[in-house]
Amino acid sequence: MAARLGALAGQLPGGARLWVGLASFGFVLAALAANLRSLLQLSLDGQGWWWLLLGVGVSLLSLVVNGLAWGVGLRWLGLRPRWGATVLLFLGSNLRKYLPGGVWHLVARLRVLQRSGLAPGDGVSGPGRSAADPLPAPLATAQALVAVLLDPLLMAAAALALLPLGGWQAGLGPLGLLPLLALAPRWLAPLLERLERRRAAQLQRRGLLEPNEIPAPQLRLPGYPLLPLLAELAFVLLRFAGFACCVQAFDVAFAIPWGSWLAGFALAWTAGLVVPGAPGGLGVFEAVLLLRLGVSVPEAPLLAVALSYRLVTSLADLIAAGTARLDGGLLALAAATPDPQVQAAADERA
Template structure:
């Protein structure tokens, strides 16, 4: 477990080092880039779509809860998801999960520790699988397309159940360290293939890509690649940022994988500018969504006492 954690840390440090070196070597070319009014409009549109994607992400988590046999209160679930999402930028990459786990165990109809832990951890697993399923849109890619489809097989119950048990054991201790939760892994068995939550997560990832596509348009880079190739590069980089939680919010990992994957066909300086602009767009979206959700939660609490 400690060895795995150290590997994630070294991956994050290596990604940050590569990104810094790329910025230093391409700084002069990046300084010469500028956006016209239409480019700023595309970035603003990307911000709006990214905000919409976060709401869909919260609703997708509600679909996960319903598929697991619970009865989610949709507004409450989405507000909890959005208000906790900003915590993914904290070191460790588990504090947004910790807040959701604690909330599920403290609601009016609380879930048991194993139920809540499964509900919280299944969500990012389905996100990653949904994102990887988009990589084949970029073509065969030397067999990478087939490799990225294999996780769809892992969602079969006979494979998903042992996978989730291992994930629960590996994350339970980390979540317990935050206090206020019961994160003991259980022996809950998933009975069927999670088609509904998987499609919901796929809708989220597609909206996430739409926000990224707006940034591509802002820098007028679309002609370098077909949209299938852009989608494949984005999906691979986004998944890498998701599964390396030692990097807060995937910071550095997403940008590094995107540049390594696409630098051969897209000029590196504008590609770096694209990656950094998208980081600013999604971070602003996270901030606005979290602030709005917390304000809505405060209003809901106050209305109950009026």
């Protein structure tokens, strides 16, 4: 069935990603048109603007936690990440998820991991080569792909694990726990291998990988990824905290319990992460949120919450990327500047 659906999606003009994105945007635009008058009547008071500003700060913090969670995943894989450089790489590349294709943030991390620890032009790796590198030594393509793909997989599992907090939901709540079972090594290893091959084939078609770089299935995992999963759970909860600030800004928290808000957000956010649509989940997140919560929450305020949350997170992404670029440049400059004491000792020996 999955193969047939994949073949059918491949026959669509422009691919499934284009049509899913158009359908999601069309649904959101239709909702905007139907509620335009009500939306124009909404306004924010001073407290509402402060809630949105707090949402930007919380969303920015969530990105830092996401970078740290990625580092926890690298550590679980047996690697030795440099935490500062790892977070800076994550933040600096995160803005590329909005580029067409939705893979360029992953490609940027993949390339850095492949050359991490190498001095330009020498091809020699070693510990302490550069403090600006996230790892002390470069990774093979297979290792780098796993290191990059594990993060979104754990994010999706952590988000779906929050669905039961919204209650039974016609059986949807308990289903959110099933991905936690899929993280057991006997199922996670073949799943990662499959994702690895698909992503490698996709990058090869784009000319970003050589044909002989597609990895063979030889993945061995150290066990259940409990610590990386908990780190990603902290990230998702902070992401929801930013969303909750937008809910408070428009004063609609009373419409449903907070557990239902959390479950609806988790489902919509996961759909925006995994459903092939517009880059960054644009349109997909908003459409799923409206479909899931539009029955219980007035549609106009819910639209305002969804759109303001998109602006809040996009602004946080922009601030994080800009700050990471600045900090990364300073870190690279500091790494390239010789220590005065070491230089003085070298001059004396000379």
